[in-house]
Amino acid sequence: MPASVAALRTEVLDFEPYAAGLSIEEIRERYGLESVIKLASNENPLGVAPLVQKRLKTAAGLAFRYPKPDTPRLRKAIACRMGVDQSRVVAGNGSDEIIDILIRVRAVPGRDNVLAFKPCFSMYKIQSKFLGVEFRQVPVEADFTYDLDKLAERVDENTALVFVTSPDNPSGFAPKAAELEAFARSLPPACLFVVDEAYMDFAEPEEAYSIRNLLDELDNLVILRTFSKAYGLAGMRLGYGLMHPDLADYLMRVRLPFSVNILAEEAGIAAIEDTCFYEATLQAVRSGRERLAAELTAMGCVPKPTQANFLMFTLPEACSLSAKDVFEKLLERGIIIRPLGSYGLPDSLRVSIGNEHENHAFLRGLREVLEEARA
Ligand SMILES: Cc1ncc(COP(=O)(O)O)c(C=O)c1O
Structure with missing residues (x-):
């Protein structure tokens, strides 16, 4: 490292940058997938107004x-x-x-x-x-x-x-x-x-x-x-x-x-x-989070109560996979959610509430991953 760079402030040399959610392009390329669903950064499920x-x-x-x-x-x-x-x-x-x-x-x-x-x-x-x-x-x-x-x-x-x-x-x-x-x-x-x-x-x-x-x-x-x-x-x-x-x-x-x-x-x-778009967004999120919470619970996962446009959950107790394994198996299926290791919560996952199609794809993917682990 040149002396001019080594002389940067210690706070810069020790800086740990923000960990952003993975992008759709990255996962599409990595796994050669056509369609990828991103439920990792709590973005709007209906897109742009x-x-x-x-x-x-x-x-x-x-x-x-x-x-x-x-x-x-x-x-x-x-x-x-x-x-x-x-x-x-x-x-x-x-x-x-x-x-x-x-x-x-x-x-x-x-x-x-x-x-x-x-x-x-x-x-x-x-x-x-x-x-x-x-x-x-x-x-x-x-x-x-x-x-x-x-x-x-x-x-x-x-x-x-x-x-x-x-x-x-x-x-x-x-x-x-x-x-x-x-x-x-x-x-x-x-x-x-x-x-x-x-x-x-x-x-x-x-x-x-x-x-x-x-x-x-x-x-x-x-x-x-x-x-x-x-x-x-x-x-x-x-x-x-x-x-x-x-x-x-x-x-x-x-x-x-x-x-x-x-x-x-x-x-x-x-x-x-x-205001129509805003109201539709609230409606999609509020109904979507109820559905996701109910379906996750039915799968044996434990979702936390949420007032936001995302949901944090842990896997069924008997699940042989770690949260990170499940995150990666969902990635292979073109579904990006958020593992919470960087928040100090290695056993938890966070999923944004998507539109109906995205929520459905996430639930189907997770169900498959959990069933495979059980087999
Ligand atoms: C709690 C919280 N505050 C602030 C932000 C940043 O929002 P913005 O996109 O306006 O910078 C986020 C983004 O995810 C967030 O989760």
């Missing part, structure tokens, strides 16, 4: 222009949809970008810490470590519920941010809004409480779980949302944070000015307008 597709075609000719730095039209549309003032909205290149900037604007390396449950969405840890900030974790309970008192015990005067994912990834668990509210009120006012609601659209009913109505009351509360799931725009990279207007102002000053591109802005606005 019709209005988004139409608007993107019209907007394609604008791609040579720079977007407006603070994406005012999109922020206005989000503000209307979420019932908040536009000054509270910061849009980003996926909610990943908002997670990254929040840590960078608030946490001082060598002094502060960031706190979350274990397991949790890996980006909180990855970006904290990259910045050289201590990352603390409190294990979730054996049934994957949250003990928020235990989390509160680990907060000290140097806790800069607490991340709580609701509904959780990878388990699908969502704490009740009242519990989150009590925890939020117990935090020191200077500590940012970031509730990552990437999957909140799918919770039923949403009001029982989301605390976004507390934004006016709690200055340190940040709510994260994404267009990657219920709005079907994972590839466009669009997410946002709702927060105190002063905090939003600082975030917008420091972020790279054009991280939300001009087509993503158009797509986001159209996705909010296409």
